Amino acid sequence: MNTARAYRSWGRAFADLRAGWNQRSLWGHLGWQDIKQGYRRSVLGPLWITISTGVMALAMGILFSALQNQPINFFLPYVTVGLVCWTFIANCVNEGANVFIANEGLIKQLPSPLTTHVFRLIWRQVLLFAHNFLIYFIMLAIFPQDLKWTVVYAIPAFVLIVLNGGWVALLTGIISTRFRDIPPIIGSVVLLLFYMTPIVWDFRILENHSNPLIADRAYLAQFNPFLHFIEIIRRPLLGQDQLFHHWMIVGIITVVGWAAALVLLRNYRARVSYWV
Incomplete structure (x- = not known):
């Protein structure tokens, strides 16, 4: 009993985080x-990553701009930024569910901190x-946007998204x-949320709709957490004004998410090597 309690300590949990970060050269x-x-x-080589995403953004931008009667010079950059950010978020969620399962061999044979595999995953997604x-x-070269100095907010926004990718993967x-059963469930939920998040549709269409019943749905869309993550980075990159409530919600999710992840790391860190 004392041995089990010794493994379940905050000191060991934070030590795992520090040791994982110190192995930066490895991951x-x-x-x-x-x-x-x-x-x-x-x-x-890796340019195929850019080409495939660019072709998808181009196709979706042209199609949905026509369906929603939106000007292509605004909607194509709108879809492009949203899709690029969504790809990062979705990959962190989907691959995060398999981060330890996929590294079963390394976990059983190499005595390294668990968080090393999480840092490796996040770093790979940052490169992508x-x-x-x-x-x-x-897109900016083809469709110039009226950017403001607030474009610099995209940097802390991306840092917040990366931090959230860490706790989600952990x-x-x-x-x-x-x-x-969790990974396939997560994959299905992420696919569903792609269509519920304003990536290929403009959130303002709901807010400004003449039909009050449809306009009220904009309020319901605020309960989608992915909306706020996309908005904090897309708005500055498109020259739009910042909305404080998006940042506040993302900040709350970041704190609560890391608290939950650290609790699991504290209690079950030693069991992962047996479960995989």
Whole structure:
């Protein structure tokens, strides 16, 4: 009983976080190798990441701008930024659920902190985001936006999104090692939320609709947490004014999420190697 309590300590949980962060050279190299291995013997290499995302953004932007009667010079950059940010968020959630299962061999054979695998996952997604973000600059060259100095808010917004990707991967990763039904459930929920989040539709259409019943749905859309994560980074990148309540909600989710993830890390860190 005393041994079990010794493993369930905040000191060990925070020590795992510190040790994982101190192994930056390890997970930094592994994350970069993950990108290279995925496109080995390819002529364009990781540029395929940018091309595939760009083609998808172009197709969705043209299609949904016509369906919603939106000007293409606004809606295509709107969809592009939303899709690039959503790709990062969705990958963190989906791959986070499998982060420990996918690294079963390393966890059982290499005595490294659990958080090393989480940092590796997040770093890999940051590299993918950097590749995809090139599309944003191409869109700006084709469809210039009225950017303001508030564009710098995109930097802390992305930092917040990365921080949330960390606790999501840690929390869902631990739960998924114990309950293997969780990853496919998460995948289905993320796919559903893609259509419920204003990526390929404009949130303002609901807010400004002449029908009060449809306008009221804009209030219900505020309960989608992904909406707030997308808005805090997309609005400054498109030159739109910042809305404080988006930042407040994201801040609350960040604190609560990390608190829950740390509780799981404290209580079940030692069990993950047996569950995988």
